[in-house]
Amino acid sequence: MRDRLLQTLSHCGADYADIRVEREWRNAVLYRKDNLENLESSSEVGGIVRCLVSGGWGVAVFNSLEELERRVEDACRIAKTVGAKISQRAELAAVKPVQDEVRAALLKDPRCVPLQDKQRLLQTYNERMLGFSDQIVTTQARYADSFREITFASSQDAYIVEERPDVTLLLSATARNGDTNIQEAFESEGWAAGFEAVEGQEELAQRAAQRAVELLQARPVSGGVYTVILDPLLTGVFIHEAFGHLCEADFISKNPRLQEILTPGRRFGVPELNVIDDGYLPGLRGNSKYDDEGTPRKKVYLIRKGVLHGFLHSRETAARLGATPSGNARAVSYQFQPIVRMRNTYVDQGSATFEQMLKGVERGIYACNAFGGQTEMEQFTFSAAYAYEIVNGKLGGMLRDVVLTGNVFETLQSIDLIGSDLQIKGGAGGCGKAGQSPLPVSMGGPHVRIRNLTVGGRVE
Amino acid sequence: MRVTIPAAGLLEKVSHQCEEAELYEVRGVSMPVRFAAGTLESVKSVESVGRALRVIKNGRLGFSTTTDLTDDITLVENALQSAQLGGLAGFSLPGRRQSPAVLCFDAEVEQLTESELITMGEKAAARLASYDPQLHVEISLSTEVEEVRLLNTHGLEVREQRTSLSVGIDAARVREGDIRIVSDSDVSRRRKDVSPMAMVERLIERLGWSEKTTTVQSKTMPVVFYPRGAIVLLLPLMAGLSGRNVSMGSSPLRDKLGQEVFASQFTLLDDGRLDYAARSATYDDEGTPTSRKALIEDGVVRQFMYNLKTAGQVGAQPTGNGFKSGFFGGGFSDQPGIAPCTWCVRAGERSLSAILGRLPEALLVEQVIGLGQGNVTAGEFSNNVSLGFLARRGEIVGRVKNTMIAGNVYYLLRERLIALSDRAEWAYGVIRAPAIALDGVSVASSA
Numbered sequence: 001m002r003d004r005l006l007q008t009l010s011h012c013g014a015d016y017a018d019i020r021v022e023r024e025w026r027n028a029v030l031y032r033k034d035n036l037e038n039l040e041s042s043s044e045v046g047g048i049v050r051c052l053v054s055g056g057w058g059v060a061v062f063n064s065l066e067e068l069e070r071r072v073e074d075a076c077r078i079a080k081t082v083g084a085k086i087s088q089r090a091e092l093a094a095v096k097p098v099q100d101e102v103r104a105a106l107l108k109d110p111r112c113v114p115l116q117d118k119q120r121l122l123q124t125y126n127e128r129m130l131g132f133s134d135q136i137v138t139t140q141a142r143y144a145d146s147f148r149e150i151t152f153a154s155s156q157d158a159y160i161v162e163e164r165p166d167v168t169l170l171l172s173a174t175a176r177n178g179d180t181n182i183q184e185a186f187e188s189e190g191w192a193a194g195f196e197a198v199e200g201q202e203e204l205a206q207r208a209a210q211r212a213v214e215l216l217q218a219r220p221v222s223g224g225v226y227t228v229i230l231d232p233l234l235t236g237v238f239i240h241e242a243f244g245h246l247c248e249a250d251f252i253s254k255n256p257r258l259q260e261i262l263t264p265g266r267r268f269g270v271p272e273l274n275v276i277d278d279g280y281l282p283g284l285r286g287n288s289k290y291d292d293e294g295t296p297r298k299k300v301y302l303i304r305k306g307v308l309h310g311f312l313h314s315r316e317t318a319a320r321l322g323a324t325p326s327g328n329a330r331a332v333s334y335q336f337q338p339i340v341r342m343r344n345t346y347v348d349q350g351s352a353t354f355e356q357m358l359k360g361v362e363r364g365i366y367a368c369n370a371f372g373g374q375t376e377m378e379q380f381t382f383s384a385a386y387a388y389e390i391v392n393g394k395l396g397g398m399l400r401d402v403v404l405t406g407n408v409f410e411t412l413q414s415i416d417l418i419g420s421d422l423q424i425k426g427g428a429g430g431c432g433k434a435g436q437s438p439l440p441v442s443m444g445g446p447h448v449r450i451r452n453l454t455v456g457g458r459v460e
Numbered sequence: 461m462r463v464t465i466p467a468a469g470l471l472e473k474v475s476h477q478c479e480e481a482e483l484y485e486v487r488g489v490s491m492p493v494r495f496a497a498g499t500l501e502s503v504k505s506v507e508s509v510g511r512a513l514r515v516i517k518n519g520r521l522g523f524s525t526t527t528d529l530t531d532d533i534t535l536v537e538n539a540l541q542s543a544q545l546g547g548l549a550g551f552s553l554p555g556r557r558q559s560p561a562v563l564c565f566d567a568e569v570e571q572l573t574e575s576e577l578i579t580m581g582e583k584a585a586a587r588l589a590s591y592d593p594q595l596h597v598e599i600s601l602s603t604e605v606e607e608v609r610l611l612n613t614h615g616l617e618v619r620e621q622r623t624s625l626s627v628g629i630d631a632a633r634v635r636e637g638d639i640r641i642v643s644d645s646d647v648s649r650r651r652k653d654v655s656p657m658a659m660v661e662r663l664i665e666r667l668g669w670s671e672k673t674t675t676v677q678s679k680t681m682p683v684v685f686y687p688r689g690a691i692v693l694l695l696p697l698m699a700g701l702s703g704r705n706v707s708m709g710s711s712p713l714r715d716k717l718g719q720e721v722f723a724s725q726f727t728l729l730d731d732g733r734l735d736y737a738a739r740s741a742t743y744d745d746e747g748t749p750t751s752r753k754a755l756i757e758d759g760v761v762r763q764f765m766y767n768l769k770t771a772g773q774v775g776a777q778p779t780g781n782g783f784k785s786g787f788f789g790g791g792f793s794d795q796p797g798i799a800p801c802t803w804c805v806r807a808g809e810r811s812l813s814a815i816l817g818r819l820p821e822a823l824l825v826e827q828v829i830g831l832g833q834g835n836v837t838a839g840e841f842s843n844n845v846s847l848g849f850l851a852r853r854g855e856i857v858g859r860v861k862n863t864m865i866a867g868n869v870y871y872l873l874r875e876r877l878i879a880l881s882d883r884a885e886w887a888y889g890v891i892r893a894p895a896i897a898l899d900g901v902s903v904a905s906s907a
Contacts, residue, residue: 030626033708035773036547038795041526041538046508063509063527066462071507078503078574085578087499119545138708174710176835182710182838192633199472223678223904254497255596257634333507372833374844377632377639379842381830381864401834403842403865406906437789454906456842456864 005153007049008069011393012076014051016092018154018293019072021047022067022334024146025111028117031126039119046334049075055089059337073369092460093318095295097158102289104163106194109147114193118143121198125171125205132209133176133218142170142428143198158294166440169189169198170428171205171218183215183400190426190440192287211386217294218398223457227364227448228404229357229428232423234384236443237370239275240345240431242380242408247302248340249317250270266308269412274348277312277325278293285440286343286428290327293338297327314340332436338436348414349447351417357417364390367402367456381405403456411450419446463529467611470532475613477540478517480553484745485511487790488606493577495599498585499583503574505771510792511535513757517543525793551772556616559749562742563735568651569623570605577601585657588631591664596632601656616747624738625654631663642666642828642847645891650736666826666847672858676905682822682878683865683901686812687885690893694803695832696839696869697728700756702798703766707773710837712870713761721870722759723877725808730755732780732801734786738889739801746796782864787890798836805893808880810896813880817854824849825865839870866902876900
């Protein structure tokens with residue numbers, strides 16, 4: 001394989017070319033209510049070639065490895081067409097070509113664990129949720145594992161074989177009271193690990209079911225402006241969605257106006273605010289030793305001591321902004337070219353305690369976990385999975401339908417306290433961008449307190 | 461040289477090892493062209509194949525997929541192993557059934573060259589640049605030609621060639637303290653239905669309306685969802701009308717068949733037989749003929765959407781909604797779920813300007829972020845309005861910022877429907893809806 005790839009690339013006539021060949025083995029189990037809806041072992045093989053000619057990219061995707069040489073020619077031909085028409089030429093920042101083989105060290109390789117074990121485990125979790133209360137009307141217990149072996153070769157003589165394991169668990173329970181009061185709660189976990197990671201998680205099933213039932217009694221929040229404390233999970237979603245995406249240099253590097261706003265050195269928050277994207281954290285979903293351009297991972301400070309510090313880069317964005325590639329060019333599969341993506345993104349811990357955060361808050365919200373979130377440049381929105389009211393410095397009753405929204409720059413400036421209880425984790429989903437979803441990532445932070453945050457909801 | 465195992469041969473082989481089997485095969489060629497910052501960035505050529513095998517053995521369902529067509533042994537083994545432990549199927553695969561062909565193939569799409577796609581993109585980018593050179597424009601265009609084959613052991617044999625042309629345009633205007641993105645996307649199986657230049661002109665009109673910003677007070681007020689904003693209201697209904705949620709008891713509509721639970725002006729069709737529509741096909745991905753039917757007619761719930769499995773669970777007929785991909789993705793490697801075809805909301809009688817003209821103040825919602833967040837099952841929506849305009853007696857006053865809308869679709873479409881406009885328009889190539897004006901929507905603003 002090695003010689004075939006390197007030889008094909010070196011003869012293709014492009015200024016630069018690379019190829020990724022991917023084999024994936026995956027298994028999935030899905031229970032909905034008492035139905036085993038999916039139980040599956042599948043496999044996939046495919047590849048992608050990128051050729052750069054006169055600053056223009058030509059890309060070819062294929063499933064049949066027999067076609068590899070022809071597809072390299074196709075990509076090269078397309079790149080010539082693009083290169084002839086392009087006005088902003090792509091260049092690549094230098095990266096030392098690596099030869100490496102990275103094997104995953106797993107306690108229980110999911111390829112070797114019988115499908116039956118996976119089915120039984122999920123059945124246990126599902127029954128735990130269904131049996132929790134008569135008010136639980138439906139559940140979802142979803143397990144997925146994926147083991148990918150990615151072979152990367154470039155015309156600059158890089159050759160890397162890397163195994164990337166990923167395993168996820170989603171446990172969701174829906175409770176109903178009467179006709180219209182329907183509440184859903186979930187627990188969602190994901191790891192760059194083997195089957196061992198999802199074992200012994202009965203507690204998660206219990207929590208999901210219990211919270212769904214509790215939410216039946218929760219009050220819908222009244223829309224307005226509040227002091228909000230985010231739990232570590234929601235801090236993670238906020239920093240990933242609202243700020244992390246802005247720091248992906250693909251958009252900035254082609255947008256001079258945005259560069260004026262996102263100027264390194266500019267203050268974005270209190271001195272205690274540090275935001276980091278890190279590919280090194282063992283067992284977390286955003287890990288991989290190399291990105292999909294063969295660049296080694298890094299730990300990147302996006303905000304350091306409250307001040308904008310750096311961006312996430314591919315080789316192309318790094319060349320355009322005169323920066324160093326940061327190992328963030330990632331592709332969700334062989335069907336896509338790598339684009340700038342996050343890995344494990346978090347707000348670093350500060351020094352405040354939860355009690356300090358509650359203190360002095362007359363009317364606030366403690367918002368936990370996220371049902372989802374989306375951003376559009378500076379605008380963000382995400383919905384808390386559940387929340388509690390804060391009245392005169394004390395936690396009160398449970399709230400639901402809490403959706404937070406705002407302008408990220410104003411919101412970062414409004415973070416006044418940062419907790420010391422850092423937690424980073426991957427959920428069962430992943431990150432979506434430019435049609436590439438779900439990319440394994442992790443996110444997190446400590447509790448943080450934000451002043452004057454807009455909360456959507458019913459207006460009284 | 462490794463050889464591809466023919467589909468019919470594979471099915472014949474597996475038929476001796478189980479009661480029923482179905483092979484879905486797709487071969488596709490697509491050509492995505494991408495423009496970033498107003499200029500050409502990359503062109504991609506995708507050649508893909510995939511197979512999904514479903515088997516029923518001892519009444520249990522097994523499933524497996526692969527992209528390696530030379531390895532039938534692993535695929536069959538995986539599917540049979542899955543069936544050994546799998547859930548009870550509770551349905552039988554359909555036999556051959558006649559269904560008049562829905563037009564899904566347009567040679568003009570197939571013949572579009574990469575140069576022609578590039579030219580389309582260049583023209584759209586040039587028009588936007590001439591309107592405002594500061595705009596940051598991203599454009600993606602793609603053609604796709606695919607052949608879908610579906611065979612089963614009951615003699616079903618479907619082979620359909622389908623084309624599609626899709627275009628997405630984002631135009632961002634970045635100013636300190638005010639970044640806005642106006643976007644549009646369209647897709648059709650027929651070339652002439654997709655006009656990037658018409659999309660650009662619409663975007664320019666919206667950008668013009670956005671020149672002035674304005675604020676609204678937090679309160680409940682009339683909101684007009686137009687036309688892409690309609691997805692906010694339709695998304696919870698997709699969950700509520702899905703046979704799966706009905707069979708599991710989580711849909712608020714589960715026992716409302718035949719009852720009037722929406723305003724009588726409200727009629728919603730699911731149409732799988734519109735020629736050249738992106739979500740049209742002659743058969744669904746399980747071989748059930750697609751159909752055109754009212755899900756909600758004059759406010760009355762008439763029909764839920766079922767695939768084979770959920771229809772089997774509740775003793776209903778499959779409705780031709782068993783698709784591997786929905787509005788938000790999917791593909792051959794997914795089991796057939798339940799997904800809408802084209803959703804059509806019946807138009808009303810008054811023009812949009814007449815409706816707006818009678819409202820002292822209304823919020824026109826075109827684009828939101830945060831779709832699907834919140835309690836969709838219960839009919840709740842809560843979204844940030846990423847593109848919305850305040851109108852006073854029909855005059856657009858300006859764009860609103862930092863504004864959330866929230867409400868419950870089941871309540872609002874029953875009690876607070878003001879009017880539907882007289883013209884249904886396409887949104888995203890998958891919805892045809894008029895402007896939908898609702899009163900009593902919560903609007904929260906930080907302004």
